[in-house]
Amino acid sequence: xTTEQKNIRKKLQATDQMNxxxxxYFYGLNEAATSGNKKVAWCTSVGPAExxxxxxxxxxxxxxxxxxxxxxxxxxxxxxxxNAIGYSPDICSYLxxxxxxxxxxxxxxxxxYKGIESIPKPDVLVYNTNQCRDVQDWFAWYAREFSVPIxxxxxxxxxxxxxxxxxxxxxxxxxxxxxxxxxxxxHKLDMDRLRETVxxxxxxxxxxxxxxxTATATPAPLTFFDGTIHMGxxxxxxxxxxxxxxxxxxxxxxxxxxxxxxxxxxxxSLRIYWDGMPVWGRLRQHSDLxxxxxxxxxASTYCxxxxxxxxxxxxxFRSMAKAYLELFIVRSDAYKEKYIKEMLAxxxxxxxxxxxxxxxxxxxxxxxxxxxxLEAETGIPALVISGDLNDLRCVxxxxxxxxxxxxxxxxxxxx
Numbered sequence: 089x090t091t092e093q094k095n096i097r098k099k100l101q102a103t104d105q106m107n108x109x110x111x112x113y114f115y116g117l118n119e120a121a122t123s124g125n126k127k128v129a130w131c132t133s134v135g136p137a138e139x140x141x142x143x144x145x146x147x148x149x150x151x152x153x154x155x156x157x158x159x160x161x162x163x164x165x166x167x168x169x170x171n172a173i174g175y176s177p178d179i180c181s182y183l184x185x186x187x188x189x190x191x192x193x194x195x196x197x198x199x200x201y202k203g204i205e206s207i208p209k210p211d212v213l214v215y216n217t218n219q220c221r222d223v224q225d226w227f228a229w230y231a232r233e234f235s236v237p238i239x240x241x242x243x244x245x246x247x248x249x250x251x252x253x254x255x256x257x258x259x260x261x262x263x264x265x266x267x268x269x270x271x272x273x274x275h276k277l278d279m280d281r282l283r284e285t286v287x288x289x290x291x292x293x294x295x296x297x298x299x300x301x302t303a304t305a306t307p308a309p310l311t312f313f314d315g316t317i318h319m320g321x322x323x324x325x326x327x328x329x330x331x332x333x334x335x336x337x338x339x340x341x342x343x344x345x346x347x348x349x350x351x352x353x354x355x356x357s358l359r360i361y362w363d364g365m366p367v368w369g370r371l372r373q374h375s376d377l378x379x380x381x382x383x384x385x386x387a388s389t390y391c392x393x394x395x396x397x398x399x400x401x402x403x404x405f406r407s408m409a410k411a412y413l414e415l416f417i418v419r420s421d422a423y424k425e426k427y428i429k430e431m432l433a434x435x436x437x438x439x440x441x442x443x444x445x446x447x448x449x450x451x452x453x454x455x456x457x458x459x460x461x462l463e464a465e466t467g468i469p470a471l472v473i474s475g476d477l478n479d480l481r482c483v484x485x486x487x488x489x490x491x492x493x494x495x496x497x498x499x500x501x502x503x
Contacts, residue, residue, distance in 0.1 A: 097311050097352045097379050102338040109330050110320055114201050120146035121208030127273050128208045132223045133323055134412055135216040136262055138289050141327045142282035143273045148208050149324050154182035156196045157189055158368025158478040180222040181447040181478035212272050215240035218418050220450045239268050248420040250413045258409035283401040285327040290399035295335035296322045297395045302342040303386040304435055307351025309342045311384055312362045313375040315391035322394040358383040358499050364443035365451045365477040381496045387435040389416050417450055432468055439499045440470040446482040471495040
């Protein structure tokens with residue numbers, strides 16, 4: 089099978105607005121760090137960002153920065169610098185790329201935004217291990233480097249059902265962060281402001297869920313590759329009115345596409361589910377590969393990771409704890425399989441791609457028989473592609489292309 093026909097995904101007009109608000113965010117973060125007029129907190133992507141915002145911190149997300157290193161294809165050259173100081177090539181390539189870039193004095197921010205010379209120096213680092221232990225080790229290195237406090241939440245793993253005991257535990261841990269944050273910020277937590285921030289996060293979540301679920305339409309108005317870009321505000325601006333306003337605009341455009349029968353992929357013939365992390369340095373290449381085969385990768389576990397339906401402004405601490413515990417990556421394989429089966433039915437999926445990311449075992453769900461079990465139960469074929477989120481030395485473009493083309497041909501024959 090060949091992909092000679094040029095068939096690419098259609099650009100969303102809302103992208104320009106997203107770029108504008110992300111620009112304001114990064115310049116604001118840089119201003120806070122360079123002027124000292126605002127304390128800076130670093131936060132893991134599913135850490136207590138609502139609490140930090142409510143307490144007046146400017147919030148930096150190193151995982152977002154690491155994804156930028158990957159998307160700009162800078163990360164592979166940064167990773168060896170972290171390896172040289174003892175961080176294994178086998179651990180999270182977000183961690184090694186980000187620390188390596190710091191050691192080399194390089195950031196993609198300086199290329200994208202004139203006048204930004206470096207990442208913002210933190211006043212405090214706040215983590216949540218709900219994704220993996222690596223985030224704690226990652227932040228611990230910077231805590232030593234900058235001689236600043238590190239505090240965080242240790243989350244349980246492999247949860248089937250989120251229990252009251254789990255929620256009680258994480259609630260107490262979030263509440264325990266407050267005295268240290270008050271000391272660093274210089275003022276007391278305003279509970280009304282926290283409720284407002286949680287409310288905005290809930291609105292953002294509901295809109296982002298609607299955005300992703302527009303892909304239940306045929307043809308789907310967006311792709312997984314669109315989602316990896318447009319989730320930016322849900323990651324770094326959650327808890328702000330800017331994120332809510334942006335997703336209102338994006339959702340309106342997607343609904344207009346549905347009304348006009350416009351698909352993100354021209355002549356969509358196959359609908360694909362993506363499980364695991366994207367290969368950041370191959371977003372365009374993979375997008376063009378699937379679109380050229382008239383296959384739309386239109387739903388994923390990854391983009392859905394920023395849907396937090398438990399947020400409740402009336403009970404901010406406990407609802408934050410519950411939201412962070414309900415994250416897909418925290419759950420047991422039994423829960424994950426049930427969830428994916430529901431997604432396959434909702435989005436009328438023809439085939440599943442599992443990305444086996446070498447340095448991200450927690451986001452690689454193909455290693456313990458899940459693809460085989462789900463295919464046996466659903467009859468939906470699966471393909472495992474080997475790669476990594478950031479380390480392109482782990483990626484074989486030719487092998488990926490050959491395997492995907494053969495898989496799409498198999499799906500077409502099956503239909």
